[in-house]
Amino acid sequence: MKKIKLAFVTQFPADTNLPLGGVEAVSLNLVRSLAAYPELDIQVITLCAGAAETSLESWNNTTIHRLPKPKGSELLNALSKSKVLISNYLLKLKPDIIHAHDTYGIMVNSLSIPKVFTVHGFIYGDTLFSNGSFKWLRSKLWEHFEKSSWAKLPNIISISPYVRERVSLFSPAAIYDIDNPISDHFFTLERKEKKGVIFTSAVICPRKNTLILVKAVAILVKAGYDVELRVAGSVSDERYAQEMSEWIAEHDLVKHIKLLGRISTQRVMEELQAAAVYALASFEENSPMGIEEAMAAGIPVVTSNRCGMPYMVRNNETGYLINPFDENNIADKFRRILDDDNLRLAMGEKAKELALDLYHSENVARRTYAVYRDLLDS
CATH class of the missing domain: 3.40.50.2000 (Glycogen Phosphorylase B;)
Structure with missing residues (x-):
């Protein structure tokens, strides 16, 4: 040929x-x-x-x-x-x-x-x-x-x-x-879930809207939840990153928010192995890789109800669609997934099934x- x-x-x-x-x-x-x-x-x-x-x-x-x-x-x-x-x-x-x-x-x-x-x-x-x-x-x-x-x-x-x-x-x-x-390795990850771990992978900037996730976690912490938001991504907006760091410090969230910086694909896989929920509250996205990777790993996704994200996540089936301006709405969806082991498992299995064909x-x-x-x- x-x-x-x-x-x-x-x-x-x-x-x-x-x-x-x-x-x-x-x-x-x-x-x-x-x-x-x-x-x-x-x-x-x-x-x-x-x-x-x-x-x-x-x-x-x-x-x-x-x-x-x-x-x-x-x-x-x-x-x-x-x-x-x-x-x-x-x-x-x-x-x-x-x-x-x-x-x-x-x-x-x-x-x-x-x-x-x-x-x-x-x-x-x-x-x-x-x-x-x-x-x-x-x-x-x-x-x-x-x-x-x-x-x-x-x-x-x-x-x-x-x-x-x-x-x-x-x-x-x-x-x-x-x-x-996405890399085939995401489909074969062995789950080692740690209770209360929420993972997000996106550069830190206004478009990715990371601060709203921090605020949602603050609501859960105030309600008595032992949660940890792990943020993987470099800083592309220093002013926004500073605002977020100050908010974390002012609300005594340092032990609940881990800023990992830019990490390798291997590290992303390790983070997904431990995560109970994947979150992305961006204002503008077409088809974010982070959502695809989380679905392939069998993790429920909480993401914005706008742009390309609603085409990826089936609301109530593979995760939840949220209002990216409303931390209370996001915290409520985190709570639902973290409180229900059967729901979390079912959503993850359905997400993986869809990801296998599409990604x-x-x-x-x-x-x-x-x-x-x-x-x-x-």
Whole structure:
């Protein structure tokens, strides 16, 4: 069978044991499973901050091309320096098909090579919760260029019905529904649950809304519960992190809140083994990896009733949907799960069953490979 040269253009971790963010983790998991297809010649192209020159490395039957990332604005570079760099590199590489992710979709949209683009998030929405000046203006600029890019791309992979709903309003593209893959190891974790442990994995910033979880835990502690909220994630907003630390100290919660910082995938697995509940109260998410991983591990999920999260968690079946502005609502759902061993077990089992079909990397790779074949055969 003729080899298919696949250009997988994405954010890819410098350390495969420590991916930074959802796109890096997804790309790592998907490339690993796609490498099982002998007919695929996988070429990962990624931009690396701080790199002085282009470097090549071999990983898991895959070639990784690490290109120096231009300095400056992410948006401006996606439209200019980075776009030119990536486009020219791909023209020299001459792939049979391109699979672009995140901002790389903007960089490849003018190339006349068969391609598909996975929409991981809406940067214009995330920007409203970011640091810096002129957030509203920056959000509007991102919105214009993101939507313009969707309109130019002929094929899009949607990771959630929420993504499909928003993208289809502005794009005539053929849309394929394929969820994000997670590491297979999450499905085989041996549960070592510790009573009262609530785990969350997200960077500490206003969009992720970690402080509301702290406030919900404070309500439980006041009611006499012995609970511990364990927070895994780096700080992306120092002011917000300081506010949260001060709130923890003022309410005498230091022994009930553990800030773990950025941790490895292995550490995340260990935290999930011990957790009784997984929580994520974000204001804006498409299909967060943390929820997928918790479901695969068989853990009930408490998460926001907005954006892509309600498409992942079945309310009252695999967890609870909550109002991300209401700590009393969140505390009530924590209480229900922590108080009922049978409910906790049933929710976890149902979550794992759903995750196996939707998020197992082999299933995601099979569906993704089918898209490649469809585009090349048409």
